[in-house]
Amino acid sequence: MRRIGDAPLIRRLLIGAALVLSALFLLLPLVAIFAQAFSQGVMVFWSNVSNTFTLHAIGLTLMIALLTIPVCLVFGVALAWLVTRFSFPGRRILQTLIDIPFAVSPVVAGLIYLLLYGRNGWIGTWLDGHDIQLMFSWPGILMVTIFVTCPFVARELIPLMQAQGSREEEAAVTLGATGWTTFRRVTLPNIRWALLYGVILTNARAVGEFGAVSVVSGAIRGKTNTLPLHLEQLYQDYNAVGAFACAALLAFIALLTLAAKAGLEWRAARREAFA
Amino acid sequence: MSQLASWRTGSTRVLPGFGLSMGISVLFISLVLLLPITGLFGQLAELSFAEYWAIITEGRVVASYMVTIGAAAVAAIINAIFGLLLAWVLVRYDFPGKRLLDALMDLPFALPTAVAGITLATLYASSGWMGGLLEPLGFQVAYTWVGIALAMAFTSIPFVVRTVQPVLEDMPVEVDEAAMSLGATDGVAFRRVILPHIWPALVTGTGLAFVRSLGEFGAIIFIAGNMPYETEITALMIFVKLQEYDYAGASAIASVVLFVSLALLLAINIWQGRFVRRLHGGKG
Numbered sequence: 001m002r003r004i005g006d007a008p009l010i011r012r013l014l015i016g017a018a019l020v021l022s023a024l025f026l027l028l029p030l031v032a033i034f035a036q037a038f039s040q041g042v043m044v045f046w047s048n049v050s051n052t053f054t055l056h057a058i059g060l061t062l063m064i065a066l067l068t069i070p071v072c073l074v075f076g077v078a079l080a081w082l083v084t085r086f087s088f089p090g091r092r093i094l095q096t097l098i099d100i101p102f103a104v105s106p107v108v109a110g111l112i113y114l115l116l117y118g119r120n121g122w123i124g125t126w127l128d129g130h131d132i133q134l135m136f137s138w139p140g141i142l143m144v145t146i147f148v149t150c151p152f153v154a155r156e157l158i159p160l161m162q163a164q165g166s167r168e169e170e171a172a173v174t175l176g177a178t179g180w181t182t183f184r185r186v187t188l189p190n191i192r193w194a195l196l197y198g199v200i201l202t203n204a205r206a207v208g209e210f211g212a213v214s215v216v217s218g219a220i221r222g223k224t225n226t227l228p229l230h231l232e233q234l235y236q237d238y239n240a241v242g243a244f245a246c247a248a249l250l251a252f253i254a255l256l257t258l259a260a261k262a263g264l265e266w267r268a269a270r271r272e273a274f275a
Numbered sequence: 276m277s278q279l280a281s282w283r284t285g286s287t288r289v290l291p292g293f294g295l296s297m298g299i300s301v302l303f304i305s306l307v308l309l310l311p312i313t314g315l316f317g318q319l320a321e322l323s324f325a326e327y328w329a330i331i332t333e334g335r336v337v338a339s340y341m342v343t344i345g346a347a348a349v350a351a352i353i354n355a356i357f358g359l360l361l362a363w364v365l366v367r368y369d370f371p372g373k374r375l376l377d378a379l380m381d382l383p384f385a386l387p388t389a390v391a392g393i394t395l396a397t398l399y400a401s402s403g404w405m406g407g408l409l410e411p412l413g414f415q416v417a418y419t420w421v422g423i424a425l426a427m428a429f430t431s432i433p434f435v436v437r438t439v440q441p442v443l444e445d446m447p448v449e450v451d452e453a454a455m456s457l458g459a460t461d462g463v464a465f466r467r468v469i470l471p472h473i474w475p476a477l478v479t480g481t482g483l484a485f486v487r488s489l490g491e492f493g494a495i496i497f498i499a500g501n502m503p504y505e506t507e508i509t510a511l512m513i514f515v516k517l518q519e520y521d522y523a524g525a526s527a528i529a530s531v532v533l534f535v536s537l538a539l540l541l542a543i544n545i546w547q548g549r550f551v552r553r554l555h556g557g558k559g
Contacts, residue, residue, distance in 0.1 A: 112312055
């Protein structure tokens with residue numbers, strides 16, 4: 001039986017249009033990043049990457065991501081457990097609240113942290129009195145990164161845990177398992193791939209956040225410059241090849257993220273086919 | 276079964292961890308998401324209403340609203356069409372490279388915005404691959420609002436594709452077979468059968484793309500040119516005020532952006548909630 005859009009002409013036209021537009025709009029930028037980064041050869045790329053300031057930016061970026069992930073993981077699992085395993089007044093409000101970071105402009109996210117914890121803010125004034133500086137140093141970068149990345153794990157887990165229901169966990173608890181054992185032996189194996197994907201997304205965003213971080217970091221070279229901020233400085237200094245060397249590193253992480261997603265989806269589809 | 280917990284409805288009463296997960300979630304949401312927003316209101320409280328109004332209606336700021344909303348609207352329309360095309364092709368047809376195309380759809384979410392920003396600026400500058408082709412034809416993209424719309428469209432295209440795709444996948448085969456066997460042409464059948472079905476998802480995806488475009492910063496500032504009154508977006512206005520240490524001005528403009536995005540998010544959530552309930556018979 002023929003379906004809508006099955007005529008060979010329409011089919012070829014639509015596939016052709018989708019491929020050409022995607023190639024121009026999505027693939028070309030990706031190719032351009034690596035072409036620019038290696039435009040003066042591998043040696044220049046390498047010297048750009050192994051430059052002291054770049055190495056420091058890489059280190060800071062990785063440290064921020066490594067600290068962000070566990071925080072988002074604990075919050076994401078707790079929130080997903082709460083809203084999918086219990087029903088209580090305010091459940092929908094909680095689910096809407098975690099979308100705030102997706103709606104708030106990154107610059108506004110940085111600003112609200114700066115206002116509260118900066119030297120003039122009501123917490124900042126108190127911190128200043130105790131010689132603690134959060135803004136324009138790495139803790140500030142960490143705080144805004146947690147703000148912008150916190151929905152990812154929860155958003156991956158909630159639909160999955162909702163669909164799976166709580167029967168298996170109830171059985172385990174009824175049979176006498178403790179809460180922790182139930183979570184570790186029953187829930188965790190069921191959600192591990194979604195959890196992993198949530199972590200990958202969190203990492204991708206934590207590594208690449210720009211707007212929020214640029215407001216609170218102060219962008220001091222060799223001190224509070226993350227990789228995206230460093231590449232902006234290089235670009236503004238007309239060192240395009242250096243900027244694209246950093247961009248290529250970040251694009252490589254993005255490609256790994258896409259590959260991981262494709263792999264996890266392929267795995268899920270195969271399990272469904274065999275089930 | 277605990278008596279205290281008996282107000283929790285459904286079959287979920289036996290499970291432990293209510294207190295712990297509630298504690299972590301509420302503490303986190305309060306400290307990380309809600310507390311900082313109070314900082315904004317604290318700053319705003321130092322302004323009189325007249326001062327606040329003067330800041331948010333200043334000519335250069337109003338021009339930035341126009342640029343941002345106009346470019347975001349154009350980007351959303353482009354994405355609605357392009358996103359629908361991509362979702363359709365990915366769901367309905369088989370062709371070599373389909374898996375690769377599907378993976379490529381998430382690139383704008385995975386790629387850091389600053390990377391997208393410098394790349395698009397380099398590609399569409401007059402010396403770039405695309406700019407070199409387009410400028411002799413009279414199309415200037417970089418440093419105009421077209422460039423802003425392009426950068427917005429790039430960063431938000433996955434919203435439309437990924438919201439429409441699952442709805443198209445779930446559509447029963449019989450529906451469009453019936454339409455076709457009754458003799459409808461492809462165009463009519465698409466308009467009368469497919470579009471009404473995917474409409475809510477398309478609106479949701481386009482709405483999310485629009486909200487994202489309103490707040491986007493990193494991908495835009497490199498290609499925008501940032502000329503006051505012409506190619507300056509509102510997020511950049513906030514940033515400029517901050518660099519001048521004008522915290523009150525930055526907060527006033529930020530409050531407008533924050534209010535608009537939260538209102539739009541709420542509207543999208545309500546719209547989506549209604550549509551999910553309609554599909555799943557009240558369980559949403």
